[in-house]
Amino acid sequence: MLETMLSDEVQTARGRDAGIAPALKNKSVQDQFMKGVGFAAGKNVVAFFKLEFAAPRKGTPYDKLAITEVSNVLTSVLQGKKDVNTALRDAEELTIKKIESEIASKK
Incomplete structure (x- = not known):
């Protein structure tokens, strides 16, 4: 086939x-x-x-943190609890805090 x-x-x-x-x-x-x-x-x-397509972006050790936060806030958008802009802003803030926390714990 x-x-x-x-x-x-x-x-x-x-x-x-x-x-x-x-x-x-x-x-x-x-x-x-x-x-x-x-x-x-x-x-x-x-x-x-x-067309020549750009090479795929290399991942970072923090991608999983960001993906998790975006998924969480998008759920609240789908449930009608937040608008998209607020949800993405919240995800960004939470992701930054988690990344900073993880970097600090590695020191």
């Missing part, structure tokens, strides 16, 4: 007719991208493949 989905034929058809970016770096597959999608006619869609 995976072999079929990644075949040149399937990737070409999906890219040409459905506008789904191919997972292959095959130039002939990329050249067919969006050819069957009407609104893309005359557009420079092959430029999509010339």
Whole structure:
């Protein structure tokens, strides 16, 4: 099944007719991208493949603390207890305090 989905034929058809970016770096597959999608006619869609994406950001030892705090405050947003801006400000303040506390405990 995976072999079929990644075949040149399937990737070409999906890219040409459905506008789904191919997972292959095959130039002939990329050249067919969006050819069957009407609104893309005359557009420079092959430029999509010339983009260079930034390298992923390296994590820090404190990322987990921040993620936990953001998750906690977003729950309060979903429950209607806080607005988004207040919740994110609270998460930032709590995260900074926890990071400072962790740094101090390592000294």
